[in-house]
Amino acid sequence: MSDAPRQLSLNLFLHPAGHHEAAWRHPSSSPDRIYDADYYVQLAQRAEAAKLDAVFFADGPVLHRGVEFNSVGHPEPILTLATIAAHTERIGLIATASTTFYEPYNLARLFATLDHLSHGRAGWNIVTTAAADAAANFGLDAHPDPEVRYARADEFLRAATRLWDSWEDDAILLDREAGRYADPSKIHAVEFAGEHVRVAGPLNVKRSPQGHPVLVQAGASNAGRDFAARWAEAIFTAHQRLEDAQAFYADIKAGAHRHGRRAEQVKILPGISPFIGSTEAEARILERELNELTVPEYGLRQLGTLAGVDLTGLELDAPVPLEIFSGAGDVTDNARSRLQVVAGIVERERPTTRELLHRLAGARGHRVVAGTPEQVADTIEEWFTRGAADGFNVMPPALPAGLDAFVDHVVPILQARGLFRTEYTGTTLRDHLGLGRPANRYTRERAEAELVGAGAGAEGGVR
Numbered sequence: 001m002s003d004a005p006r007q008l009s010l011n012l013f014l015h016p017a018g019h020h021e022a023a024w025r026h027p028s029s030s031p032d033r034i035y036d037a038d039y040y041v042q043l044a045q046r047a048e049a050a051k052l053d054a055v056f057f058a059d060g061p062v063l064h065r066g067v068e069f070n071s072v073g074h075p076e077p078i079l080t081l082a083t084i085a086a087h088t089e090r091i092g093l094i095a096t097a098s099t100t101f102y103e104p105y106n107l108a109r110l111f112a113t114l115d116h117l118s119h120g121r122a123g124w125n126i127v128t129t130a131a132a133d134a135a136a137n138f139g140l141d142a143h144p145d146p147e148v149r150y151a152r153a154d155e156f157l158r159a160a161t162r163l164w165d166s167w168e169d170d171a172i173l174l175d176r177e178a179g180r181y182a183d184p185s186k187i188h189a190v191e192f193a194g195e196h197v198r199v200a201g202p203l204n205v206k207r208s209p210q211g212h213p214v215l216v217q218a219g220a221s222n223a224g225r226d227f228a229a230r231w232a233e234a235i236f237t238a239h240q241r242l243e244d245a246q247a248f249y250a251d252i253k254a255g256a257h258r259h260g261r262r263a264e265q266v267k268i269l270p271g272i273s274p275f276i277g278s279t280e281a282e283a284r285i286l287e288r289e290l291n292e293l294t295v296p297e298y299g300l301r302q303l304g305t306l307a308g309v310d311l312t313g314l315e316l317d318a319p320v321p322l323e324i325f326s327g328a329g330d331v332t333d334n335a336r337s338r339l340q341v342v343a344g345i346v347e348r349e350r351p352t353t354r355e356l357l358h359r360l361a362g363a364r365g366h367r368v369v370a371g372t373p374e375q376v377a378d379t380i381e382e383w384f385t386r387g388a389a390d391g392f393n394v395m396p397p398a399l400p401a402g403l404d405a406f407v408d409h410v411v412p413i414l415q416a417r418g419l420f421r422t423e424y425t426g427t428t429l430r431d432h433l434g435l436g437r438p439a440n441r442y443t444r445e446r447a448e449a450e451l452v453g454a455g456a457g458a459e460g461g462v463r
């Protein structure tokens with residue numbers, strides 16, 4: 001066990017124009033560059049210069065409603081990250097991809113390739129896709145229930161990890177003299193057959209630098225928590241209050257232990273969206289500027305989709321009716337878990353509809369902080385040192401200005417306090433996160449069998 005002090009993990013969560021829903025209307029953003037590869041390369045290079053762990057793309061295989069009012073489309077993440085990989089050296093590259101609408105073979109191949117191209121910097125944010133509209137894009141008559149999606153996800157991960165292990169690390173011989181490129185005894189068929197997923201294998205890509213990409217999971221539903229405790233090496237989550245984040249942190253770490261995993265090998269990374277100013281008043285002005293650019297019709301659509309009801313008739317300056325969130329305690333999927341976060345805001349603060357829409361406009365239920373760089377750093381330090389987070393997904397309200405403010409003014413404070421690195425100490429995303437490289441299952445099984453055989457032989461010799 002290392003004696004080095006615990007260090008924060010910080011990711012840049014890339015959202016096209018910024019995480020505030022009105023970011024595209026603000027002069028500090030660049031909505032005209034959303035489909036420009038150089039834009040994402042430059043953002044990643046800024047994050048890398050600040051020694052951040054990774055850049056992260058969310059994604060969904062559907063065009064969300066509201067494109068009339070918001071910049072909701074964006075490029076495909078894995079291809080975008082492959083482009084970024086060619087122009088960066090150290091920063092991790094995390095892409096979202098759905099176990100519901102991919103197949104294990106093609107997705108395992110994509111992420112293995114990204115890990116090779118980036119020399120070990122790939123991460124996969126595993127989602128099951130809550131958006132029901134996505135089903136029609138894949139020829140399905142109905143969206144699978146959450147239980148079915150998570151059952152498929154579990155099989156998907158069992159198949160994908162076997163595919164990534166199908167080549168042992170020393171399978172390639174490159175013996176030019178003998179004419180032998182690889183040792184076929186160290187390349188294995190997978191032959192995985194589940195209820196939802198079937199794949200023969202082996203993968204047609206050798207084992208990648210990290211063994212397999214870092215496994216990330218987003219969501220806090222009941223099924224999602226158990227899935228995360230079994231599989232995730234990093235967990236992206238949303239919390240408003242320190243005590244809620246502490247409870248989630250403790251629950252996931254305990255769950256990992258129950259599944260035979262070390263708690264420190266599961267990183268909990270809530271989202272934080274910082275409005276940063278030289279004074280708190282200046283930060284509040286920036287937040288108000290963005291809130292005043294919101295379109296209430298868009299916010300009501302988003303909130304209505306989350307709550308499962310039509311909210312178009314709500315009075316903007318009247319208190320939000322509590323009955324809208326009466327079913328928020330039923331945390332069966334990630335959409336419901338986010339609804340629970342919103343319900344908590346309504347119950348505690350009793351906001352007007354307009355106030356709630358502004359509250360959610362900044363980061364869709366993630367923690368929003370408006371203040372000086374010291375105040376933002378104080379919040380990060382408190383959550384990190386009080387058992388609520390191992391780090392954060394940083395969600396700038398507007399890009400690129402919000403990223404510049406964070407890396408120029410908050411990161412140096414965290415570094416001065418000894419909470420965040422001043423230089424990278426490794427080359428892979430696993431290195432940055434302090435995660436071990438997974439052993440190849442076939443190599444391990446062979447070694448175990450040889451050990452048993454050696455023990456039996458020694459025992460026979462004694463006799």
